[in-house]
Amino acid sequence: xxxxxxxxxxxxxxxxxxxxxxxxxxxxxxxxxxxxxxxxxxxxxxxxxxxxxxxxxxxxxxxxxxxxxxxxxxxxxxxxxxxxxxxxxxxxxxxxxxxxxxxxxxxxxxxxxxxxxxxxxxxxxxxxxxxxxxxxxxxxxxxxxxxxxxxxxxx
Amino acid sequence: xxxxxxxxxxxxxxxxxxxxxxxxxxxxxxxxxxxxxxxxxxxxxxxxxxxxxxxxxxxxxxxxxxxxxxxxxxxxxxxxxxxxxxxxxxxxxxxxxxxxxxxxxxxxxxxxxxxxxxxxxxxxxxxxxxxxxxxxxxxxxxxxxxxxxxxxxxx
DNA sequence: CCAAACAGGACCTAGTTGGTCCCGTTAAAA
DNA sequence: TTTTAACGGGACCAACTAGGTCCTGTTTGG
Numbered sequence: 001x002x003x004x005x006x007x008x009x010x011x012x013x014x015x016x017x018x019x020x021x022x023x024x025x026x027x028x029x030x031x032x033x034x035x036x037x038x039x040x041x042x043x044x045x046x047x048x049x050x051x052x053x054x055x056x057x058x059x060x061x062x063x064x065x066x067x068x069x070x071x072x073x074x075x076x077x078x079x080x081x082x083x084x085x086x087x088x089x090x091x092x093x094x095x096x097x098x099x100x101x102x103x104x105x106x107x108x109x110x111x112x113x114x115x116x117x118x119x120x121x122x123x124x125x126x127x128x129x130x131x132x133x134x135x136x137x138x139x140x141x142x143x144x145x146x147x148x149x150x151x152x153x154x155x
Numbered sequence: 156x157x158x159x160x161x162x163x164x165x166x167x168x169x170x171x172x173x174x175x176x177x178x179x180x181x182x183x184x185x186x187x188x189x190x191x192x193x194x195x196x197x198x199x200x201x202x203x204x205x206x207x208x209x210x211x212x213x214x215x216x217x218x219x220x221x222x223x224x225x226x227x228x229x230x231x232x233x234x235x236x237x238x239x240x241x242x243x244x245x246x247x248x249x250x251x252x253x254x255x256x257x258x259x260x261x262x263x264x265x266x267x268x269x270x271x272x273x274x275x276x277x278x279x280x281x282x283x284x285x286x287x288x289x290x291x292x293x294x295x296x297x298x299x300x301x302x303x304x305x306x307x308x309x310x
Numbered sequence: 311c312c313a314a315a316c317a318g319g320a321c322c323t324a325g326t327t328g329g330t331c332c333c334g335t336t337a338a339a340a
Numbered sequence: 341t342t343t344t345a346a347c348g349g350g351a352c353c354a355a356c357t358a359g360g361t362c363c364t365g366t367t368t369g370g
Binding site: 002003004009012078082086089090091113114116117120121123124125127128132133134 | 157158159164167233237241244268269271272275276278279280282283287288289
């Protein structure tokens with residue numbers, strides 16, 4: 001069902017956490033974010049590495065190092081986050097990366113057919129920023145404390 | 156990368172194949188479609204079963220039975236096909252179906268956050284029909300005959 | 311000089327999915 | 341009435357992918 005990788009979900013959480021709690025972009029450490037979000041530290045580190053590689057966050061090495069946002073949340077479309085973690089946004093069906101040609105090469109009726117769909121999804125994902133997702137989150141006080149909803153939401 | 160299931164891809168191929176070659180909705184058999192499309196017969200059967208269950212196609216049992224479209228291609232949005240094969244369209248991250256509550260229940264910052272994203276994707280997918288995908292396909296004569304593109308297309 | 315934190319891998323496990331097969335039921339045709 | 345072609349609905353197996361962990365550098369502030 002159009003599975004989004006868990007890592008991408010984590011990435012959004014981490015990025016929002018990196019967002020201005022105060023005003024200035026404060027540097028936060030990977031262990032600190034892990035403690036604050038409840039996500040295991042190695043996983044947080046993995047996510048932050050990917051986000052750094054794609055330029056969404058900047059890193060500071062050494063003691064008292066950490067991460068900070070390169071852009072405000074409002075300037076980060078969801079599409080960028082997904083692209084950073086999951087790679088290019090495209091509805092793929094054929095096994096990509098196989099490098100080999102399509103087996104039903106001569107008469108494959110699908111070539112290029114998903115392009116408009118991909119474009120539509122890309123547009124939709126580019127139009128929503130992390131700031132939008134931030135406000136979309138249900139306020140903590142309104143959520144059931146014990147056995148609440150799953151993260152996902154059906155359409 | 157927003158993976159679409161292979162079965163869904165097959166479903167589109169099969170549905171387009173079921174579309175009016177002539178004018179009237181002719182009944183086609185599962186083996187016949189398999190032969191015409193190059194998709195293995197058991198897989199075609201599986202796809203058609205799902206499509207029948209969701210009401211996109213109608214089935215006729217018995218000898219000289221087969222399948223036919225319930226609606227014209229133009230009236231079948233891609234969203235319906237995906238929903239028929241992959242289930243409800245939603246960007247899921249948490250393992251759904253687990254039934255258990257979210258482990259970081261008290262302070263999970265993601266609850267409901269993907270809702271606007273899901274809505275945007277649903278809208279995008281509802282706005283594109285199989286007829287649109289049909290015309291989007293590159294004419295056979297223009298495709299490289301030997302080792303052409305993959306089905307997927309990056310954005 | 312030491313400690314804290316990032317960088318960049320390798321690696322293992324588990325879950326999902328793709329794909330196949332089998333058997334029962336239906337219904338048209340011989 | 342018998343036969344045959346096709347759908348219906350599972351069970352089942354195998355391969356792949358991704359989630360998650362860990363280890364070993366390298367950097368840099370105290």
